[in-house]
Amino acid sequence: MLPVNSTQALNSKLPCLYLGLNSAASYKEKIVTNIVKTAGISFIAMLIGLGAGLLVSSSAQNNGKVYELRIYTATPGNLENLHARFRDHTTRIFANHGMKNVGYWAPTGEEERDSKLIYILEHASQAAADASWAAFGQDPEWQAVATASNANGQILAGVERHYMTATDYSPMQ
Numbered sequence: 001m002l003p004v005n006s007t008q009a010l011n012s013k014l015p016c017l018y019l020g021l022n023s024a025a026s027y028k029e030k031i032v033t034n035i036v037k038t039a040g041i042s043f044i045a046m047l048i049g050l051g052a053g054l055l056v057s058s059s060a061q062n063n064g065k066v067y068e069l070r071i072y073t074a075t076p077g078n079l080e081n082l083h084a085r086f087r088d089h090t091t092r093i094f095a096n097h098g099m100k101n102v103g104y105w106a107p108t109g110e111e112e113r114d115s116k117l118i119y120i121l122e123h124a125s126q127a128a129a130d131a132s133w134a135a136f137g138q139d140p141e142w143q144a145v146a147t148a149s150n151a152n153g154q155i156l157a158g159v160e161r162h163y164m165t166a167t168d169y170s171p172m173q
Contacts, residue, residue, distance in 0.1 A: 064125040065124065066125060066126050066129055066165060067102065067122055067164045067172075068120065068161060069118070069161065070118070070121070070161045071159070072116065072117040072118075073115050073158040074115050074157060075153065075156065076115070078155035078156075086119075093136065094136065097132045097133075097139065098123070098132045099121045099136070100123070101119070101121060102119075102122050104118070104119040105118040106118070115157075129163065
């Protein structure tokens with residue numbers, strides 16, 4: 001049987017001998033090197049993950065902001081009545097319900113210029129858009145405006161809408 005000190009000395013050299021290292025100092029150095037490598041790889045992986053998450057978040061979600069493109073088709077002879085309703089009432093009522101008026105356009109193409117109104121609204125999120133439209137539809141002022149503007153027949157023949165988020169390369173960022 002070996003003395004205690006000899007056993008301890010042999011046990012401390014076993015990992016060194018097994019790994020082909022010359023001393024306990026080399027063994028400790030190998031352990032520290034492995035820990036540093038593992039930590040470095042973990043840190044790089046974390047940075048890549050965070051970067052990918054930010055990219056996806058900013059390009060796809062755009063911080064939740066949603067834009068709504070709407071194309072209205074007026075019934076024959078009623079485009080000016082539709083413009084008057086928006087100019088005099090609708091844009092203000094939209095704003096009262098948290099919808100931001102981004103812009104309104106009249107197409108220049110011969111087939112559409114006498115019947116279409118195109119506009120974009122900005123919403124804080126899709127849920128906010130849904131809530132704003134629900135509140136807008138129930139607004140007594142809007143209901144009165146809609147009834148009055150349709151007194152001589154419907155002025156709106158159709159609505160096309162698209163919800164959108166800005167891309168990561170959009171100037172709207």
